[in-house]
Amino acid sequence: MRIVCPFCGARDAQEFSYLGDASLQQRPDTPAGAPLDDAAHAAWHDYVYLRENPPGEHTEFWYHASGCRQWLKVTRHMRTHAISNVEAARPSSLRGAA
Template sequence: MRIACPFCGERENGEFTYLGDASPKRPTFAVDSGESPERVEDAFYDYVYLRDNVAGFMREYWYHGGGCRSWLIAERNTVTHEFRSVTAAPGVGASKPVQAGE
């Protein structure tokens, strides 16, 4: 498996570290939103533990730690290991605007 880093070009996958499915989104509940504890727990249970575990193309996080040290999002086929796209994850480099408090 070789991964085409959008910054470094194609490299062997030993330079990269895998995080996993990029789809789960951390649930956000406002404090005192009146949400029932069960619903909040369900949402977090789903986020932390449940996986689609796709057989086919999956969006996933890779970290190019052995190269430019950027977080990337790849679309990869889990059945064939074919990569369809590799792009920078949001916030890589200086592209992300300054956040309040930084």
């Protein structure tokens, strides 16, 4: 499989490590110091343990470990492995600032 890295171009999938479901970016917001209610526990349980496994398009994280070391959001079809989109996890609007 080949992944078109927005920074490095088309590269062999061996250069990347896989993490999975890109919904990991939506980390629950539970303020520190506040008591944890059932809803907070439930939200965190879902966040840490539950993953979608759709038989269609799926957006997931890949890390270009042997390349630019950037985390990428890759949209891949779970049946055909066809990749329809690759973008940096960190929005480009924030890149220049850093």
